[in-house]
Amino acid sequence: MALVCKDLVVEYSRGGYIVRPIDGLDVEISNGQLVLLLGASGCGKTTLLSVLAAILRPRDGSVRLDDIEVTGLQGSALADYRQRKVGIVFQTFNLIPSLTASENVQVPLRAAGVGRRRARERADELLAHVALGDRRKHRPAELSGGQQQRVAIARALALDPPLLLADEPTAHLDYIQIEGVLQLLRQIADEGRVVVVATHDERIMPLADNIVGLSPRPQEHGDVTKVQLSAGQILFQQGDPSDLVYVVEEGEIELVRLRADGSEELLARVEPGRYFGELGPMFGIRRSATARATTQSHLLGLPLREFRNRFRGQKVSDLIAQAQ
Secondary structure, eight states: OOEEEEEEEEEEEETTEEEEEEEEEEEEEOTTOEEEEEOOTTSSHHHHHHHHTTSSOOSEEEEEETTEEGGGOOHHHHHHIIIIIEEEEOTTOOOOTTSOHHHHHHHHHHHTTOOHHHHHHHHHHHHHHTTOGGGTTOOGGGSOHHHHHHHHHHHHTTTOOSEEEEESTTTTOOHHHHHHHHHHHHHHHHTTOEEEEEESOGGGGGGOSEEEEOSOOOOOSSOOEEEEEOTTOEEEOTTOOOOOEEEEEESOEEEEEEBTTSOEEEEEEEOTTOEEOOHHHHHTOOOSSEEEESSSEEEEEEOHHHHHHHTTTOOHHHHHHHHO
């Protein structure tokens, strides 16, 4: 097994609130596999790439690449991992405008101490590998979006890393350019590397060996669930995956949001006849607050389709206002 994530938890503070985009994630990826991190914006795709690249340290859990415990790296070992074990392809390419394609690919080689002549030879080899051998003297402004992305991929491969990470690599490309970049990423994986691609573009799915879904899937179908809670009991916590919409039949539910300083902000109290928690399933996002009973409470948990049927005719703005 080449890349293994175990019980991975990432938590940070933003806007004074606690955000946990990754919570207890387990992933195993073998050499030669192309894996997609699939999900909507804000679901944690780029965050997970940052952890795999050892740019961001998780709160809990481990990441291993072969025999390297990535989350425990420090000092020179950490610098060596970032430089030689992982290559990153950014969605905005991040090429240096004043340098040619060859010179852009040479940048990590020269930074690693490779001589000028060998760096130029290696860069030209890689550009030929990504079908840009005849564009090696062109600057980024003289290249199409797809060609710039190919230069970025060549640069990421400069030091022959076993792990390649790509963040939304098709975001700025037209359908003709996308085809070439996807074929290249598949080829790079087939050469024996681990390739992890973060995307919201489901068109890439047929090329993948495995898919890690980071956005909660709406539960359109299923049975209505009856829930009983005692006072103080938590129904779901901030950051949990979203599944059902809840209607209060008896009792009261308070919605609270955890602040970075450990305190709680009261958002709403939901009384009998009202519902809450519909935005997560509707938009495929995690719970943005914790739901807790203040008294003995009886709830109905509704799959998304059942919720729509019961509240048909209400405007979406009314639904949102009612939950708030």
